[in-house]
Amino acid sequence: MKPLRHASVDVLRGVAMLWMTVYHFCFDLQNAGLIQQNFYTDPVWTWQRTFILSLFLLCAGAGQALAGQQGQRWPQFWRRWGQIALCALLVTAGSALMFPNSYIYFGVLHGMAVMLLIARLTVHWGRWLWWLGALAIAMQYIAARAMDTGWLATFFNETPLNWLGLINTKPITEDYVPLVPWMGVMWWGVAATQWWLRRRLAGPAWVPGPALRPLAWLGAWSLSYYMLHQPVLLALLWLAA
Numbered sequence: 001m002k003p004l005r006h007a008s009v010d011v012l013r014g015v016a017m018l019w020m021t022v023y024h025f026c027f028d029l030q031n032a033g034l035i036q037q038n039f040y041t042d043p044v045w046t047w048q049r050t051f052i053l054s055l056f057l058l059c060a061g062a063g064q065a066l067a068g069q070q071g072q073r074w075p076q077f078w079r080r081w082g083q084i085a086l087c088a089l090l091v092t093a094g095s096a097l098m099f100p101n102s103y104i105y106f107g108v109l110h111g112m113a114v115m116l117l118i119a120r121l122t123v124h125w126g127r128w129l130w131w132l133g134a135l136a137i138a139m140q141y142i143a144a145r146a147m148d149t150g151w152l153a154t155f156f157n158e159t160p161l162n163w164l165g166l167i168n169t170k171p172i173t174e175d176y177v178p179l180v181p182w183m184g185v186m187w188w189g190v191a192a193t194q195w196w197l198r199r200r201l202a203g204p205a206w207v208p209g210p211a212l213r214p215l216a217w218l219g220a221w222s223l224s225y226y227m228l229h230q231p232v233l234l235a236l237l238w239l240a241a
Contacts, residue, residue: 007208007216009062009193014215016055017222017229023048025233032237053108053177054185059219060112061119061189068123069197077120085113087227091175099174106163107175109226114163114179115186122187129191136184143180144168 023045029035039045067077088109096103104110122129143166147156156166165178208216218225 005220006062006066006206008206009059009066010216010219011208011212012055012062013059013219013222014217015219016052016059017218017225018215019048019055020052020226021229021233023052024230028230028233028237032241053182056108057112057115057182057185058189058192060116061186061191062193064116064119064123064186065190065193065197068120069194081113081116083223084109084116087223088113090227095174102172102174104173104175105159106173106178108177110163111177111179111182115183118179118183119186119190123190126194127191129187129194133184133187133191136179136187137181138184140165140181 026035026037026045027039030037030039037045039049088107091104091107091109095107122132125132143156146152147166147168156162156164157169157171159171162171163178165180165182167178170176
């Protein structure tokens, strides 16, 4: 059974997509030398990235909570998971051409592929997901202190294991979304949606108004849009130049 879509989640995801587009367009302007900004250390940009990514992962967690409630079967899950995993490989290939010294090997789609599988396996853990989410987020700071020196720091900072996020030195890559702390955000998305589903009053589903329908459409086609938006933005910049 294919899970029914919830317009509220699609609208939130659409907001994240629109925000991401503006962010990436500014990043492209920086790469083209048309503006001068530091996307790696300036809080104006680093905090925006954090909020955009958090909104994405909260929505992904909400989707898993809804799928669990509606009894989604594993074949449907694997079909969508395969699409995300394939797109992650395409992102790696494309980024290797554009940024050979800092290509993306564990970005948002790579992280989501792993995190969605974990979320699927733990979707019925109930209120424990709040605590697991808090632990995953806290581990970002615990690991940085616990592994400040010694062989553990070297061990987990290496590329084969830094996707876990138990690091004290950020790797050189254009996008990095490890399990710690971001799995915690997705778990909170699952837990918050399950809490909402338990308390939702019976009644007709919410239908977005005309002003919000484009966002709902964008959220419903988020993966396709994610894969196409950067090539389109770059093409537009090339034509303008």
